[in-house]
Amino acid sequence: MSASQSSSFARRAAWAFVALVLAVAAVLPPFYLSGYWVRVITSLLMYGALASAINIMVGFAGYPALGNIAFFGVGAYTVAVLMVKYNVDFFVALLAAGVLAGLYAALLGRAVLRLRGAYFGIATIGINHATSEIVTNLDSLTGGGRGTIVPFYPGGIQEERMFFYFLMLGLMLLAVGTTWLISRSRLGYGLRALKADQEGASVMGVNTTRFKVIAWTVSAGLTGLVGGAYAYWLSFLEPPYVFDITMGVKTYIMAILGGAGTVVGPVLGAFTLELLSELIWGRFLEAHMLVLGIVVVLVVLFIPQGFMSLFAQLAATLKRRRTGEVRADG
Amino acid sequence: MVAAWKRIAVLVMALALGLAAAAPVFAKEDVIRIGAAVSLTGTYAREGQLTRDGYLFWVEKVNAAGGIRVGDKRYKVELIVYDDRSDPQTSVRLTTRLITEDNVNFIFGPYSSGITNATSAIGERYRVITIATTANAPELYERGYRYLFGTLPLATTYLYPVLEMAANLPNPPKKVAIITPDNLFAIAAAEGARQYAEQLGFEVVYFARYPADTTDVSSLLAAIRDAGAEVLLCTGFLQDGMLVVRQAKELRYNPAIMGFTVAASIPDFRINLGKDAEGIMGGEWWTPQMGWFDDFFGTASQYAAEFEARFGYTPTYHAASSSIGGYLLQLAIERAGTLDTEAVRQQLLKLDEVTMFGPVSFNEKGVNVASSAAGFQIQNGEIVVLWPPRISQGSMIYPKPAW
Numbered sequence: 216m217s218a219s220q221s222s223s224f225a226r227r228a229a230w231a232f233v234a235l236v237l238a239v240a241a242v243l244p245p246f247y248l249s250g251y252w253v254r255v256i257t258s259l260l261m262y263g264a265l266a267s268a269i270n271i272m273v274g275f276a277g278y279p280a281l282g283n284i285a286f287f288g289v290g291a292y293t294v295a296v297l298m299v300k301y302n303v304d305f306f307v308a309l310l311a312a313g314v315l316a317g318l319y320a321a322l323l324g325r326a327v328l329r330l331r332g333a334y335f336g337i338a339t340i341g342i343n344h345a346t347s348e349i350v351t352n353l354d355s356l357t358g359g360g361r362g363t364i365v366p367f368y369p370g371g372i373q374e375e376r377m378f379f380y381f382l383m384l385g386l387m388l389l390a391v392g393t394t395w396l397i398s399r400s401r402l403g404y405g406l407r408a409l410k411a412d413q414e415g416a417s418v419m420g421v422n423t424t425r426f427k428v429i430a431w432t433v434s435a436g437l438t439g440l441v442g443g444a445y446a447y448w449l450s451f452l453e454p455p456y457v458f459d460i461t462m463g464v465k466t467y468i469m470a471i472l473g474g475a476g477t478v479v480g481p482v483l484g485a486f487t488l489e490l491l492s493e494l495i496w497g498r499f500l501e502a503h504m505l506v507l508g509i510v511v512v513l514v515v516l517f518i519p520q521g522f523m524s525l526f527a528q529l530a531a532t533l534k535r536r537r538t539g540e541v542r543a544d545g
Numbered sequence: 546m547v548a549a550w551k552r553i554a555v556l557v558m559a560l561a562l563g564l565a566a567a568a569p570v571f572a573k574e575d576v577i578r579i580g581a582a583v584s585l586t587g588t589y590a591r592e593g594q595l596t597r598d599g600y601l602f603w604v605e606k607v608n609a610a611g612g613i614r615v616g617d618k619r620y621k622v623e624l625i626v627y628d629d630r631s632d633p634q635t636s637v638r639l640t641t642r643l644i645t646e647d648n649v650n651f652i653f654g655p656y657s658s659g660i661t662n663a664t665s666a667i668g669e670r671y672r673v674i675t676i677a678t679t680a681n682a683p684e685l686y687e688r689g690y691r692y693l694f695g696t697l698p699l700a701t702t703y704l705y706p707v708l709e710m711a712a713n714l715p716n717p718p719k720k721v722a723i724i725t726p727d728n729l730f731a732i733a734a735a736e737g738a739r740q741y742a743e744q745l746g747f748e749v750v751y752f753a754r755y756p757a758d759t760t761d762v763s764s765l766l767a768a769i770r771d772a773g774a775e776v777l778l779c780t781g782f783l784q785d786g787m788l789v790v791r792q793a794k795e796l797r798y799n800p801a802i803m804g805f806t807v808a809a810s811i812p813d814f815r816i817n818l819g820k821d822a823e824g825i826m827g828g829e830w831w832t833p834q835m836g837w838f839d840d841f842f843g844t845a846s847q848y849a850a851e852f853e854a855r856f857g858y859t860p861t862y863h864a865a866s867s868s869i870g871g872y873l874l875q876l877a878i879e880r881a882g883t884l885d886t887e888a889v890r891q892q893l894l895k896l897d898e899v900t901m902f903g904p905v906s907f908n909e910k911g912v913n914v915a916s917s918a919a920g921f922q923i924q925n926g927e928i929v930v931l932w933p934p935r936i937s938q939g940s941m942i943y944p945k946p947a948w
Contacts, residue, residue, distance in 0.1 A: 250645035250671075254638050348756070351727060360727035360757055362659055364688065372670050449634060451662040453729070456633050496628070504586065 227254065235540055253376045257448075259489050260383035261441055266469035266481035267390035268437035273467060274475035275403060276430045277410030279332070282339030282543030284463030285437040286316040287344045287495060291457040292350050295365050295435045298447070300356065309443040316439020317432045324428040331413070340460060346460035362453035365446050372464040379448045390437045397433070406430055407476070472514060474523030483522045575611060576623040577884060579604075580643030581653035582664065582682050583878045586630025592863055593656045596679050596729070597626055598856050599867025600653050603875075605855070613875050616882045622871075627654055628635075633663040637923070641662040650884050651676065651874060658729050659683035665693045672886055674893070677872040679863050682729045683737075684891035686910040687799070692886070694893055694911040696870045696902070697862075698918065700730050703735025703828045704778050706920030706932040707804035708738065710826070712745045714943060722774035723788070724765055726781045734780040734806050737742055750774050763792045770798040780806045786814055790821055794948045801944030811878060815926055822926070824945035828918035831862040831902055832928060835919055836936040839900040841872055848901050867903040 245253050265287065270279040282302035290312035327338045350357050357363060368375040395541045397403040408416035417423050446452055465488070473484025488511070495506045518525055581600055582591030604624045612619040625647050629636035636655050643649045644667065647797065652668050654661045654677030661680035668675040674692045677685070677854030681697040711717055721742045723734035732754065739749050750772040751768070753765055769777060777800040779789050786808025793800070808814050829835045833849030842848040848868070852860040858869075877892035897906045897915070904915035920932030922941055 249637070251642035252640050252646075258634070258638065351756075354727070361682075361684070361729040361732055362662065364662065364684070365668070367670075375670075445634075448638060449631065449663055450666050452660070453633075455658050455661075459632075 221427070224263060228290040245377050250372065250376060253380055254334050255490075255493055257376075257380045257383050259379070259486050260387045260443065261514065262466065262469060262485035263482040263527065264383065264387040264390040264441045265438060265466040266473065266485040267387065267465050268434050269463075269466050270406050270470040270475060270481040271397060271437075272476075273433040273470050274477065274481070275397065275406040275410065276427055277406075278427070278431075279336035279457030279467070280339050280431070280434065281336045281463055281467055282341070282343035282460065283434065283438055284466070285339070285343035285359070285458060286320060286438040287442035287445070288346060288454070288457040289316045289319055290439030291446035291452055291497070292363075293413060293439070294443035294446040294450050296356055298365055299363060305447055306350070309440060309447075310441030313436045313440040315378050316442070319439075320435030321428055321432040328424065328427045330433065343458050343460055343463065345457050347454045350458070351454045357454075358452075360454070361452060362456075365450045367450060368447065369384050377404065378443070382448075384442075386437075389440070390400045391479060391482060393437065394481075395431060396421070397430075398478055402426060402429060410476075446545070470513070472511070472521055474521030477521070480523035481519050548583070548861065553635065567634040574622055575618070577620045577651070577878070578623045578625065578647065578649045579613075579651045579653055580625045580627075580640070580647055580649035581655070582627045582629045582636045582643065582798075583653075583655050584631040584636075584657075584660070585626075585628035587885075589631040589656045589660075593629075593631070594677065595861055595863035596656045598852075598869045599860065599864035600871060602627075602855060602860075602866040603871030607871070611913050614879050615884060616673050622886075624653075625649060629660065630780055631660075636660045636664050637667055640667045643899075644668070644673050648672070653870060654678055654680055655696075655788060656680075656863070658685055661685060662729060665690060666805075674874075674886055674890060676870040676874055677717045680865040681721045682733050684729070686746045686912045690911065692890065694907055694913075696873065696905065696913055697830055698913050698916045699791060700733040702813045702917045703734040703780065703806045704804055705741055706776065706828050707802065707826050707919050708745055708776075709710070710744055710920050710932050710941060711802055714941075718775035718935075719748055720772070720774045721747045721776040721778065722769040722772065722800075723749065723754050723778045723780070724751075724755065724757070724762065724769070725779070726757040726785055728757050731780040731782075731806070735778075738778050738780070743853035747776070760788070761792070762788055763796060766793050766796050766798055770796060775800055776802040776804070778804045779808070781808060783811050783813060790818055790825070794821060797948065799926055799947045800943070803945055804828070809923065810921070815923055815928075819926075821948065822923045824922060824924070824942050826920060826922045826941075826945075829862065829921055829928075829930075831865045831917055832860065832919070832927060832930065834922070834930050834938065835900065835903070837901045837903050839872070839898070841875075842868065842901045844902045865902050869900050869905070872900065873898070873905060888914070 244256050253343065263380055267402050269283045272278045272283065293312035294308045297303040297307060297311060323342060327335065350358050368378055372496050405421040408421050409426060411444045413423055442457060469484040469488050470481040472488060473482065474480025491510055492507050584590055584598045591931050601624065601722040604622045607613060608621050612621040619717045625643060629639055640652060652673055652675040654675050655664055656679045658680040661677050662685055663673050669690045669692050672692060677693060677695045681695055681700045683699050683701055686695065718934060719744065723735050725731045739752055742749050751769045751774055755762060755765060778784060803827045806828055808827045809825050810832065815822045833846045835845050838844045851861055852864060873896060876896060877889050880892045881888040894907055905913050906915040908914045919930055919936065921928050921930045924942060931937050931939060931941050
């Protein structure tokens, strides 16, 4: 009894230590690294947040929301228009970006979430394209194809670096935290159930439509927030930059690579893919896409369930070995 | 269990490959380091490569001549080129890398006004001069930036020469129609043409903007024909240009003057349209046929010949403008006698040169105001420069031969 208590205390202490190390590692970069590396890590955090957001649809509900990047664009343009045309404070505009993107998904969801599998994926790509056209044609508001210039962050270079670093870090933690809450809630169980078998889940009393719409709204809201932050960070927007389907596909791959349906997997996937692509390109200027492609294919071939499955497998192996030893002793 | 370790080994190997790729670049002494993040892959790959080759041509030529004289020392030029994948976010990140990691002294701009809009904000914040050679949307230069200089005249002036030629005819046409795809650069050119046309006394009877990826403009052309426009100007790209010509022919609409921006000077336009391209006019920032000259590159046609010998293709304005960007920076550094940003900036502002690219001088906003586009007409399948009169090679066919 007391032995198991002390072991659980030791485990908790170990987790607390890991958490502390991670927290310190997360706070330090902008104080010590050059502008370039801070920017690289800030974009890692951004992709971590985006991959987490798309994971709620892809990993939990099993809906391939390839065009989720549409909400990124909606968020980005919400911030741009509110700041440029109406002089709204950035944080208020950011909040509006999240809310508007979420509402947009909630409205579309009732219709589009009737589709399943690849058909849903195709519909979201269509939504992305259509939204991009709408934004382009509202040119008195959005600047249309000419793009729009968002005001600079009103501080020095160092402060600006800090601001966007911690903003993206905060958004990523928000996305991961939301995923964690979902994974432990009735919503999470319901989503997993409908991913496995929609009719079955429905028979078992899961309100599938409601669950799917909620999941998409949350996913879109988070994506919209990140888009809003991105608009302020980049300071210049054109519709193709933020309604970029390749960016959408990239976040999708990140989520799958890290482990769809897990809490931190998508973040790992995002960090790995972005960091690799950044590092590879430094040396293979002409062939970086080729090298990166090979790396991705290798990873997918050898670790089809994503990075998180590796850790789970390892943990299981270790546990088995330990319990095996105990049994041998006994 | 074994499988798990094997998989981890693969993962570690993949990461090691990436890390090995990231070995640091060592700095050399006594060089002027210039950085360029241009599009070598993606949407703008072709234009980006033209831009890069233009930079490279200047760098090789100036190094072959012993480098740039700064005070009583000579500095070689080192060019660091990255691929921005036609993505503004990547371009911004690479520009930051060039400044904070590679410690470049100056920045050569990326391709396109849109991406330059994003990257020049970084140069401005870090106080590093950006020489933008393929970005001329007027919005770029209205932000009050101190460290951005553009070698191309503004996009708004693109069709000025066509309008000037029309206005100087003994019996000038009166009614003008202008159409443009919805794109930063094209709209600027169209708005510029509209204002200038009205200033020259034309009546603009039709002005329309259409979606950038359209495949049918026949309804626009029918409306233009019904409005009785004698001059049709279009600011789209190659595809737009060919579409307008084909559909105008189908509709039997025969304007006396048809003028294009980028489309008409691209060889594919003449090759694909054949006889239908005869008499079509255009504005062009630079062609090897223009009679400009400077001491460093020689004449425009000498530049083109040397460039072709080095890279295997005839340079376009992208390449020429980029080479000239390097040359102007060289002049400013030599006159300043230092690499100090403020001193070089002052010298750039004082420049008043005639180059193989045409005349150059910058206003306070960093815009090249000395030059404007040249006007040409396609005659017997060749580009014949007609305007300004100082470099004219022939006389204008008016009206354009009917379809």
